[in-house]
Amino acid sequence: MLPRRHFLTLSAALVSATALCSPGFASDRKPVNGGKLAWGVETDPATLNPQLNGQDKTKLLLRNAYESLLARTADGGYVPWLATGYEISQDGRTYKFKLRDGVKFTDGQPFNAAAVATNFTKLKDAGYSGSASAGPVSRVVEIKTPDERTVSFTLDRIYAPFLDFAAGLELLSPGAYSSSQLKSGGPEIAGTGPFILKRYAKGQDIRFVKNPDYNWAPANAGHQGPAYLDEVTYRFLPESSVRTGALTSGQVDVIEGISGNDAGLFKGNADFTYQTALNTGTPYSLFLNVTWGPTQDVNVRKALVASIDVDGVLKSVYRGERTRAWGITSPIDTQFYDKSIEKAYGADSKRANQLLDEAGWTGRDPQGFRTKDGKRLTIEVVQAQATVRDQRDVLLQALQAQARQNAGIDLAIVFVDAGTYTERRKTGQFGSIANSNTPTDAIDIEYHYLPVDRGGSINYSRAAAPELSQWLTEAAGTLDAKKRFELYSRLQRFAIVEQAYALPLYEPEDQVAASSSVKGISFRPFKQMPESAYDIWRSE
Helix, strand or coil: CCCEEEECCCCHHHHHHHHHHCCCCCCCCCCCCCCEEEEEECCCCCCCCCCCCCCHHHHHHHCCCCCCCEEECCCCCEEECCEEEEEECCCCCEEEEEECCCCECCCCCECCHHHHHHHHHHHCCHHHHHHHHHCHHHHEEEEEEEECCEEEEEECCCCCCHHHHHHHCCCCCHHHHHCCCCCCCCCCCCCCCCEEEEEEECCCEEEEEECCCCCCCCCCCCCCCCCCCCEEEEEECCCHHHHHHHHHCCCCCEEECCCCCCHHHCCCCCCEEEEEEECCCEEEEEEECCCCHHHHCHHHHHHHHHHCCHHHHHHHHHCCCCCECCCCCCCCCCCCCCHHHCCCCCCCHHHHHHHHHHCCCCEECCCCCEEECCEECEEEEEEEHHHCCCCHHHHHHHHHHHHHHHHCCEEEEEEECHHHHHHHHHHCCCCEEEEEECCCHHHHHHHHHCCHHHCCCCCCCCCCCHHHHHHHHHHHCCCCHHHHHHHHHHHHHHHHHHCCCEEEEECCEEEEEEECCEECCCECCCCCCECCCCCCEECC
16 A cells, blocks of 8 residues: 655635636626625524534534634545645555644634644543544544644554544634633634634524634635635524525525525525535434334334335425435435435335234224234434424424324324433434434444444444444445445445335435625535635625
8 A cells, every 4th residue: 555645735726716616706706805794594503612513504603713624625535724735654544734834723822733633632532522532533543743734643543534534623722622611612712714703692693703814715715815704693593484584684694594485585586696505424314223112123114114205205395405315325425325225215105014014013003003012103203402403393294194194103203402312312212313414424424333332423223233333344444445335335225225224314405595795605515515604705
């Protein structure tokens, strides 16, 4: 195995080309400096610490203030950001990053090798990072800082997903780790971003102001230097109709999270722009617990999957504005997504009822639900209130109706607060959890399918079949892209078709609508989540 060296340089040509191609930029108009922006968003952050925040919708906010070593390209490659490049050792175990000069955190502390090393060292502490300490960072056995601009990480063995993790980690000022705001986040938790967090009012809004010293945007950003806007405020508006009303009435300039019913208000309307993009990561899925309740039986799991017409439900709830999911990861990541799984399973009420008969659920109670030994076939679906967005409550109700009508299954939907959600996950006392996630796909697959006590921090199905760990270990232990694809494909078919650990529903995506006077709105390359406000400007 030969060493891989990627010491990259900032390209003015690349930056210029990217600026012209970015949504909202027009070749005949010059961006305007100054002004404020109001953005209506769906989700209030559970924490403002980006290293502890697992809410994908809040990445839009936090990306304004916190940055990473490398940025991604549309094809999944890397370009310079806080690092100018990287090198992988000949044995595949050591990753060396060369850091950019002249960068500083917004609290005045220097960005250097020691600061980067501190971030990774702290993440290894379970007292700080919780289950994240058992993730990719747990593979690091040695961190070296031979000089101010060089940091290297040596792993216990080859671990192919490490580059994705290390390159994308949001970095905090070393001073953050001694702050009382560390767990909650806040103005004391400094990053290097183009904006500085100035105010947060829970349930109301969060305000960022321009970082006047900023001059280290990634190579594929729309421009270099400070942000155009002086200030951006995100208002928390949980209801889709309220966000839509706020934009159409001029109370805000931009909104995200547009319902299928409202998309038509903005499409083709000259007063607004409307953009959508699928995300990477795990689809919004109904994960079925193999260790508790009726879903311990694979026939029950398969019956539930066969009882639900996902295409019909999505069309009804989202008016055709969402993309059906089939597998364990997003189809936009062609490195790992095997599309042969599409239509390999689906709605079949006859098959659903046959499977339940074979599983012994042959009785019926007065409400029409199936029973066995006098007990109703109830699968309790636990949904965290913090992740109820994108009409997911309506979607779950539609699934509930289909399961009852087509197979006599009682899907009992329970919405819980953060504390209850954490406790239920910890004890494993739930029938199903519905969720999605958008980290880079190889890492996200591990989070969902490694055993709970071995890095499967969001293994909601609690699956622990030895095949899963074997395939994941083999995939992480090789840098051969073709072999990794084959292994993830085998895992995907096993998990979804053969074992029915989950019912994928729809691909997470973002929708952004804005006043036509707002320019420069874009989505991140590759992950395709809404980009920060860095390149946004207001036309006169």
